Amino acid sequence: MHLIPQSWSHLHILVSVFPPVGFIFVTGFYIASLATRNDMMGRSCLALFGLLGVLAIPTYFSGVQSMEVLSQNPRISAEAMTAHYYWGLTALAVLVVTGAFALAQLWRAGKPSGQAVAAMLGLVGLTLILIVAADELGFAISHHELERVVPRAQAAIATPQVWSHVHMILNHVPTIGYMMTFVFYVIGLIANNDGLKRGALVAFVICSIVCVPTYVTGAAAMWALTVPPIPEISKAVINAHRDMALATMFGVAFTGATAWIELWRYRYIGRFSRISLSLVLVFAVITLAIMAETGHRGGQINHPEIRVTADGLPDDAGMFAAIAPTVRTLLWFVNWKVVDADGLSSAIELAINNVIWFVPWQTVHFFGFTMIFVTVLIVVLRVLGLWKSIPFSAVHRLLPIGLLAVLMNVFTGMLMMLADTYRYVVNDYTFAPKIVFIPIGATAVLYFSLSDRLWKVKAGEDAPLFAKAVAVLVLVCWAGVIACGRLLPYL
């Protein structure tokens, strides 16, 4: 694993992804600091805006050096590089101004004025728009597969490259998001600031939720890149990447679930548990390490310019050879020949295609969605005004049933998807909307544990209007998930 970049292009690719996703996360925390009047959180945000602004320097120099190297490559279009250069230059200039403005605000003591806050948010918005535009033009430089025209004879089996495009955008959200959240979390722990801790726990949960569509779009991207095959893209590297992605899913599940439970528990106890906060920290560190390796392997799929000649490309060959024969005998149901040759995901694909594995996990999936829907229905109906004799805090107690069921269903759903990824992800019209509903519904449920006004709704009282709107959104999303899932075999 090369966390330290070995070429200018590698450094440029690594550094340039921090400002766009970093700005989204820091802006979220900044708005939260204004809403909760948390001075420590606000100052942390200004410092991080400043730090992200400083990244303009390595981004610019690594970009210029990369251009020099890549201009000798006949496959790279000079026009694409020029367009990216000018948009990038403008974006970096605004990024520097935004960072400098944030640092100036940090320098000034006291509460920022309304105008300063508006100017800060305006600059952040402008920077984000320009960086996104520059990034899109950057994709055009070496991601030629996105513009691939498949011959008509093979068009019927080809998967649209929009999946690869969406996957490349989405995968940076949990990876960079986790790093930014980790920084906020550590500041919160050191400063013993409950608002920062709470904000970071929420962001950990959101990052974990975003991993679901990231994994799914990755599966679709695999088809888009391998059928019909693209000569410079190796299936072995993709297999190595998706095995690490599988490990990442477990990492984010542990981190996200522990963070969510602590947010839920905080409502009743009114303080954080040191053990739980330490657990989140440990899980987050492990998950970050796995994510870094996953990202590195993903980058190797289609970035020949960052490959180090001395290293072989990552693949699964030999990776599982260290597993002792005793363990192999104990796990008799695993096809070790496939694991050794093509990796764990391929072995799961093969196993789950057998009815004896598919049906039990499908049954767990069915139990899971009934548990999710019943929990959602009870909480939502109370918020909407049914069972007013029950205080909101009483129905809030039920939410862990939903969390456990979501965990069950994400993993069983992933297993079922692996049985036939092409059919589910690419060939079914209702799978994409289902995967859009899941993160929206799961994120909206967080509101029930965060809103102070909703928490104070006693027996006989009506919930606030905004809470009712969130409740409707939650109900629509989870009903949509079930309906889209049921329609999979038919549409």
Add this chain to the structure above:
Amino acid sequence: MTNNIEILLMVIAVNACVLGLAGTALYFLNRAVDPFDGSPQRRRPSSSAAAATATKGTEGG
């Protein structure tokens, strides 16, 4: 060839394991916040503490 009994046994085994784990997790999560669940001391709080906690819960903390 897999027979029906094998499939049924697998369904029971897998679901019992997963739902059993989920049930255990739920029990401990509930015990962490509910004064009337869990350890003997928690189950039998003094009448004034129980009344105070129950009122707090009813009023939404």
